[in-house]
Amino acid sequence: MAEYAANIGLEVHAELSTKTKVFCGCSTAAGGPPNTQVCPVCLGFPGSLPVLNRAVVDYALRVALAFNCKISRPSIFERKGYYYPDLPKNFQISQKRAPLGHSGYVEFPVDGDLHRVRIADIHIEEDAAKLIHPEEDPAHSLVDFNRAGMPLLEIVSEPDMHSAAQVEAYMNAIRSALLYLGVSEARMEQGQLRFEASVSVRPADREELGTRVEIKNLNSFRAVLGAVEYEIARQTKAVRAGETIVQETRLWDDAREVTAPMRTKETAMDYRYFPEPDLMPLVVDDEWIARVRAELPELAGQRRERLVREYQLSDYDAGILTAEKALADLFEAAVSRGAPAKPVANWLTGRFLYLLNERGATAAEAALTPESLAELVNLVESNTISGPAARQVFDRIAFSRESPKQVVAELGLTQISDQDELAATIDEVISEHADAVENYRKGKETALKFLVGQVMRKTRGRANPKLVRRLGSDGPRRGDCPQYQVVSPATAGGLP
Numbered sequence: 001m002a003e004y005a006a007n008i009g010l011e012v013h014a015e016l017s018t019k020t021k022v023f024c025g026c027s028t029a030a031g032g033p034p035n036t037q038v039c040p041v042c043l044g045f046p047g048s049l050p051v052l053n054r055a056v057v058d059y060a061l062r063v064a065l066a067f068n069c070k071i072s073r074p075s076i077f078e079r080k081g082y083y084y085p086d087l088p089k090n091f092q093i094s095q096k097r098a099p100l101g102h103s104g105y106v107e108f109p110v111d112g113d114l115h116r117v118r119i120a121d122i123h124i125e126e127d128a129a130k131l132i133h134p135e136e137d138p139a140h141s142l143v144d145f146n147r148a149g150m151p152l153l154e155i156v157s158e159p160d161m162h163s164a165a166q167v168e169a170y171m172n173a174i175r176s177a178l179l180y181l182g183v184s185e186a187r188m189e190q191g192q193l194r195f196e197a198s199v200s201v202r203p204a205d206r207e208e209l210g211t212r213v214e215i216k217n218l219n220s221f222r223a224v225l226g227a228v229e230y231e232i233a234r235q236t237k238a239v240r241a242g243e244t245i246v247q248e249t250r251l252w253d254d255a256r257e258v259t260a261p262m263r264t265k266e267t268a269m270d271y272r273y274f275p276e277p278d279l280m281p282l283v284v285d286d287e288w289i290a291r292v293r294a295e296l297p298e299l300a301g302q303r304r305e306r307l308v309r310e311y312q313l314s315d316y317d318a319g320i321l322t323a324e325k326a327l328a329d330l331f332e333a334a335v336s337r338g339a340p341a342k343p344v345a346n347w348l349t350g351r352f353l354y355l356l357n358e359r360g361a362t363a364a365e366a367a368l369t370p371e372s373l374a375e376l377v378n379l380v381e382s383n384t385i386s387g388p389a390a391r392q393v394f395d396r397i398a399f400s401r402e403s404p405k406q407v408v409a410e411l412g413l414t415q416i417s418d419q420d421e422l423a424a425t426i427d428e429v430i431s432e433h434a435d436a437v438e439n440y441r442k443g444k445e446t447a448l449k450f451l452v453g454q455v456m457r458k459t460r461g462r463a464n465p466k467l468v469r470r471l472g473s474d475g476p477r478r479g480d481c482p483q484y485q486v487v488s489p490a491t492a493g494g495l496p
């Protein structure tokens, strides 16, 4: 057992995808010119009054119920006071003492085991405006109030994670749930998901947590993982040297990959929380909760279990497929069009993820349709095209709307399953690679693989590999193919 243990907690800020802002009717659409989606409420004009957006409560309830939270009745909106140029009212409307949801948990697989992280609270708040610091004019900063009043959901975990791997799995589980629940687009590059981490280190044999350090400015999974690993190492070194850890907030520096002190930790007192007098306490009645609960979609974990049960997939394959909703949707839609499950899963978890990774794209952004995937799988199953040819076709249909049959015709990839046609090619390969033939004759199975590979190469992947292998090794048992006797161990006295 390691000498020291870390406790990591995470706050996730997720921008909700409702059509309008949380306390006014301004649009939340992305990409509008700066300061065009604003009104007196989100600009913080004196005398303007906030009105709670019902859809925001609906979305927040979905998440709270999906994460097994208790629902506060009432939950209370409070003013969190601080002064900053991006905050027109000088306070942010948030929830602290009575958040909408509390005392829940989320479970997700890490290295084959189910890990549970307790959710301390889930609450609704408004976003601040966006500050822009133009490089060409360092003397000025610009403010875009389109973001002011955007609906945010803050999900606060207990410090139940102990490694970067657990933190990564947790972030994936949260992001996946937000997408499955349809409450956020969760696009990191657009700042729709932001994080704050707290990290403490203690001697492994002690229960009591060490002094916690908070880390801000985490806008990507990479930043969170880098900061967590950096802090665990820094604090472990300090604790080992007998130093005292200062309770403070640190900033992650993405370029230098270090954390640096920002300020000593503020306390709740510093924010002067008090109930927002312009909003009534929020009471969600039984009927509302029952309706949202009944409409909860199947989540990644439940879907993973169902895919294993219904399609006899491995836990591993089902886990990869359900990690991204669009991927699992493709899988089920292709299978429902008559393609066998296992090959469909193999294409998606193998070649498709490889290609997506190469392009930095998501499954939702590719052009692959369930129709074309099912068609391709069936072309292979019916031996119309070989495995290597199918890969060429797949690479095309993954990012275009072409039909597999079209691509096969265009590239001339129809599989050669005709024995006479293959015989000539096999003869060529045998005469060109006498040493490999000799090795196979001595019982070296890899030599056969090599020879089959040469035939595939000569036919540009069009040969039916099963047939090539059979013609090559079992040939002599077929009276019609005497020319293959030379590669057969049977005629050379059999395998040793």
Ligand SMILES: [Zn+2]
Residues within 6 Å of the ligand: 021, 024, 025, 026, 037, 038, 039, 040, 041, 042, 043, 149
């Ligand atoms: Zn507004």
